[in-house]
Every structure is written in structure tokens, then in C-alpha cells.
Amino acid sequence: MRSPCSASHIVLRDVAKSYGKGDNAIPAIESITLEIARGEFLSILGPSGCGKSTLLMMIAGLVPPTRGLIEVGQRPVTEPLTDVGIAFQQDLLFDWRTVLGNVMVQADLRGLDRATARAKARTLLERIGLDAFENRHPWELSGGMRQRVAICRTLLHGASILLLDEPFGALDALTRDQMNVHLQNLWIDERPTAVMVTHSISEAVFLSDRVIVLSSRPARFAYALQIDLPRPRTVEMRDASEFVRFQHELRQAIEMPQ
Amino acid sequence: MQDVVARVAYPILVFIILVLLWQWGAERALFPAYILPAPSTIALRTAATVPVMFGHAIITTFEVACGFVLAIICGVFLAWMLAHVRVFEQAIYPWLVFIQVLPKVALGPLLVVWLGVGFMPKALVSFLLAFFPVMIDTLVGLKSVQRDYVFLLRSTGASRLRRFLLFQLPYALPHIFGSLKVAITLSVVGAIVGEFIGADKGLGYVLIVATGSLDTVLIFVALVWISVLSLLLYALVCLFERIFVSWHAAARAHELRDAA
Numbered sequence: 072m073r074s075p076c077s078a079s080h081i082v083l084r085d086v087a088k089s090y091g092k093g094d095n096a097i098p099a100i101e102s103i104t105l106e107i108a109r110g111e112f113l114s115i116l117g118p119s120g121c122g123k124s125t126l127l128m129m130i131a132g133l134v135p136p137t138r139g140l141i142e143v144g145q146r147p148v149t150e151p152l153t154d155v156g157i158a159f160q161q162d163l164l165f166d167w168r169t170v171l172g173n174v175m176v177q178a179d180l181r182g183l184d185r186a187t188a189r190a191k192a193r194t195l196l197e198r199i200g201l202d203a204f205e206n207r208h209p210w211e212l213s214g215g216m217r218q219r220v221a222i223c224r225t226l227l228h229g230a231s232i233l234l235l236d237e238p239f240g241a242l243d244a245l246t247r248d249q250m251n252v253h254l255q256n257l258w259i260d261e262r263p264t265a266v267m268v269t270h271s272i273s274e275a276v277f278l279s280d281r282v283i284v285l286s287s288r289p290a291r292f293a294y295a296l297q298i299d300l301p302r303p304r305t306v307e308m309r310d311a312s313e314f315v316r317f318q319h320e321l322r323q324a325i326e327m328p329q
Numbered sequence: 330m331q332d333v334v335a336r337v338a339y340p341i342l343v344f345i346i347l348v349l350l351w352q353w354g355a356e357r358a359l360f361p362a363y364i365l366p367a368p369s370t371i372a373l374r375t376a377a378t379v380p381v382m383f384g385h386a387i388i389t390t391f392e393v394a395c396g397f398v399l400a401i402i403c404g405v406f407l408a409w410m411l412a413h414v415r416v417f418e419q420a421i422y423p424w425l426v427f428i429q430v431l432p433k434v435a436l437g438p439l440l441v442v443w444l445g446v447g448f449m450p451k452a453l454v455s456f457l458l459a460f461f462p463v464m465i466d467t468l469v470g471l472k473s474v475q476r477d478y479v480f481l482l483r484s485t486g487a488s489r490l491r492r493f494l495l496f497q498l499p500y501a502l503p504h505i506f507g508s509l510k511v512a513i514t515l516s517v518v519g520a521i522v523g524e525f526i527g528a529d530k531g532l533g534y535v536l537i538v539a540t541g542s543l544d545t546v547l548i549f550v551a552l553v554w555i556s557v558l559s560l561l562l563y564a565l566v567c568l569f570e571r572i573f574v575s576w577h578a579a580a581r582a583h584e585l586r587d588a589a
Contacts, residue, residue, distance in 0.1 A: 134482045153486035159477045167499045167576040179495055181486040208576060210583040 080109040080264045081130060086139035088125055098289035099125055112258065112265045114275035116321060117285030123268040130266060131155055141260045156225035158238040161219040164209040171205040173220050177227040188227060195223040199253050215246035219253065226257055235267035248306060251277050259303060276317045277304055283323045294324035365441050371549045378550060386554050388531040392520040393446060393562065399414025400512055402462030405505065409493065412471040437526040440564040452525030458519035459512035466508030469531050470501030503577040506570040517559045
């Protein structure tokens with residue numbers, strides 16, 4: 072384990088989470104120790120209901136751990152972080168706002184300068200191919216387009232940490248592949264530290280610098296894999312032998328008897 | 330076109346037939362005029378009394394408006410408190426239910442003793458009747474927010490007021506407007522009943538005076554005004570709903586289309 076003064080952006084030490092109290096407590100996460108470097112893209116793979124999302128929310132300071140220590144930028148997390156952008160499985164768009172308004176809501180909630188934010192919002196929407204839709208409302212968009220708007224909202228304020236809670240889980244496979252490319256390109260622009268929870272092995276390999284696998288409930292650290300493919304990664308690389316080998320390795324780690 | 334005929338022309342046709350039957354019955358003296366005066370008599374009297382009745386209608390409208398607006402402000406504010414302040418919910422909610430169970434109209438005489446026969450007690454009875462549905466529906470709207478929305482908002486570090494204005498209020502607005510349609514009619518009931526108890530002007534006062542002198546025609550004239558007032562206020566709420574939550578109807582229409 073590295074010393075506390077190292078460059079790790081996010082540090083989890085023996086973090087556990089259980090629900091309920093006393094003898095009736097149900098353990099969700101048994102013990103996780105993890106260090107995430109600044110600018111790293113880390114994916115967390117694991118079976119459904121193993122507490123992956125809870126882990127993200129604990130890093131965000133939105134759910135307190137039952138035990139253990141979480142540090143962000145060498146400071147213990149005791150209240151909700153604000154230097155963070157969170158994307159959820161549902162896009163959580165506001166029906167009463169336009170596409171541009173939905174990206175801008177991040178600035179409005181934070182009280183950021185509107186002119187600067189609007190310029191950035193337009194840039195993000197353009198980068199992700201939605202500039203022609205900025206005056207439409209969410210209900211006029213497809214699921215993939217809606218989630219792209221949500222990603223722009225997540226990135227608007229240039230947070231140093233991105234927390235992605237299965238953001239593409241509800242999308243079909245083809246849309247999902249496109250979304251992965253979009254997300255990677257936007258992430259490369261500013262290189263925030265990103266932690267993503269996902270069910271998709273190929274998505275994890277495509278986007279990540281490192282993938283960790285959690286065991287089924289109560290979650291424990293089961294396996295870690297460094298993905299040293301060059302960036303920017305392209306859709307064609309999914310067929311490359313290295314890519315396939317990484318996927319294979321992760322699938323074996325998940326199916327390993329625990 | 331067929332649709333418009335069915336939705337507008339048919340109900341009007343029913344109305345015309347009923348009025349004609351009523352007029353026919355009155356002319357044949359099938360029922361005594363002091364019980365059920367002829368529609369023509371009522372119409373003539375209504376036309377002749379417009380200036381006087383308009384004055385009374387303005388008074389009642391003002392009472393309704395004050396009670397109703399107060400009910401919206403208090404209802405939304407209390408709902409927000411109930412949704413966010415735990416202790417407040419535990420301590421106050423049972424009492425709010427208790428007050429709702431009371432026949433609030435029965436508080437009218439007490440309000441007259443306290444506040445006199447002027448404007449205040451009417452507005453207050455109107456408020457008391459309208460307040461509860463607004464509060465309950467707003468509370469339902471505020472509480473139906475999914476957990477992830479709460480996480481999203483908290484991660485921005487926005488103040489409670491900012492979160493309320495930018496998210497919670499618009500999110501609950503469709504619920505709030507649903508309750509306002511109920512509340513506006515209750516507001517009218519409250520003001521009229523308030524005037525029954527003690528007043529020297531307003532449409533409820535006219536009703537009481539007309540009953541005292543067995544002036545059935547005047548009773549009907551007052552009823553015409555009260556009905557029109559109720560309808561107009563209801564239409565006004567619907568108009569505001571269209572303006573402020575048009576997005577909700579549009580979103581729902583798309584949801585239904587996608588589900589089909």
C-alpha cells in the first residue's frame with residue numbers, strides 16, 4: 072500500500088457497508104481497499120446487487136460507510152462532494168427544460184456564470200452530436216440521445232471526479248458502443264478521475280485503464296486487471312486479439328468460484 | 330370536426346332541451362312559480378339586476394381569490410416542511426389530519442365572533458377548505474422524487490431554496506395543479522358559506538336575503554352568478570395549468586405513444 076502522501080486521488084481503506092443494525096444487519100460490502108490515481112479511468116465489474124452502486128455513492132459522500140475510511144484528495148469524505156459529476160443509469164432529465172437547459176441545470180444549481188456555462192454546454196452538445204437538438208425537450212429524444220444529454224450535464228462544470236453508475240445499462244448494444252466512444256472522447260479532453268460501475272465486460276475493457284472485479288454479496292475485492300491499450304481507442308479495436316484476451320480474462324475472473 | 334360537434338354541440342343541445350321543457354312546464358303551470366320560476370323570468374331578472382349583482386360578485390371573487398392564494402402559499406410551504414423536516418412531520422402532521430377531519434365550515438361562527446362580519450372570516454373559511462388538498466397533493470409530488478434525483482441535487486452543493494425552485498417545485502407542479510382544480514371549487518364554497526354566517530354583501534348574502542323574503546327568482550339569479558363565477562375560476566386554473574405544465578402533458582403523450 073502506498074503512503075498517504077502519494078498521488079492517489081481517491082483512497083478507500085477497509086470500507087464496509089451493511090444495512091440494518093445489530094444481529095439483523097445485512098452486509099452489502101465486506102471490505103474494499105482501493106487506490107485510484109488522478110486521471111485514471113477505473114471500472115468496477117460485479118454481479119447485480121453486489122453493492123457496486125453503493126460504493127460509488129460512498130465515494131461521493133452521499134452514503135456513509137459503516138466502517139473504514141474514504142479519502143478524496145487526502146481529505147476524509149464526511150459530507151457530499153461537490154467537485155464531482157455523477158451519471159446514473161436513468162438519465163434523470165428534467166422534462167420542463169430543453170436539451171440545452173438540462174445541461175445548464177448543472178450550472179444553475181451551482182450558481183456558475185451562465186454565459187461561460189452556456190458556451191461550454193454548446194461545445195459539449197456539439198462534440199456529442201446533439202447541437203441540432205438544443206431546443207428540443209427530453210421527451211422528443213431517443214434513449215441514447217437522452218443519456219448523451221445527461222453525460223453533457225455530468226461534464227459541464229469540469230469536475231475532477233466522474234462517477235458513472237451504469238450510465239448505458241438501459242441502452243441497446245449498438246447504441247452502447249457508440250456511447251462508449253463518445254464518453255471516451257469527452258473524458259480525454261479533461262482527463263478527470265473516472266470511476267464507472269458496469270455489467271458489460273466489453274464496455275469496461277474499452278473505457279478503462281484498470282478494471283476491478285467484485286465478488287457477489289457481500290462484495291469483496293476479487294480481481295484487478297490493467298488495460299494497457301493505447302488511446303484513443305476505436306470501435307475496430309474491439310476485435311483486436313488483445314482486446315478479446317482482456318475480455319476473456321475478466322469473464323474467467325467473474326465466473327471463478329468464490 | 331365530428332369530434333367538436335360531439336364535445337361542444339351535444340352538451341349544449343341537452344341544455345337547450347331541458348330549459349325548453351322547463352319553460353313549457355312553467356307556462357302550463359305544472360308547478361307553482363314560487364317553487365320553480367320560469368327560465369324566462371329568471372333570465373329577465375338576471376339581466377335587470379346585473380349592476381347590483383356584479384358588485385356582490387366582485388366581493389365574493391375577492392374573498393375567494395384571497396383564500397385560494399393563501400391556501401396555495403401555505404399548502405406548498407407546509408408540504409415542503411413536512412417533506413424535509415422530520416420533527417415537523419412527526420409533530421404537526423397528525424394535527425393537520427385532525428383539522429382536516431373537522432367540519433371546517435363549523436368554525437365559521439367562531440371566526441365571525443373573532444373577526445367580525447367583514448372580509449376576513451370569509452377569506453379564512455375559503456382558505457381552510459382549499460388548503461388541505463393543496464398540501465396533500467404537493468406532499469405526494471415532493472415525496473415521489475426518486476432517490477437518484479436527490480443524490481444528483483446534493484452533489485451540486487445547491488442550497489435548499491435553489492433545489493426547491495429549480496427542481497422540486499417544477500417537479501411537483503403537475504400534482505399541485507391537480508389539487509388546485511379541487512381547491513378552487515372548495516374556495517368558492519368556503520366564501521359563500523362564510524357569507525351565509527354573517528355578511529352585508531356578496532353572493533352568499535344575496536342568497537340569504539332572497540331566502541328570507543321567499544324571493545325564489547332572486548335565489549336563482551344568485552345561483553346563476555355563483556355557477557358562472559365557479560366556472561370562470563376553474564377555467565382560469567386550467568389556463569394556468571396549460572401555461573405552466575404544458576411540458577407534462579406533452580411528455581405524458583409521448584410516453585403513451587411509446588408504450589402503444
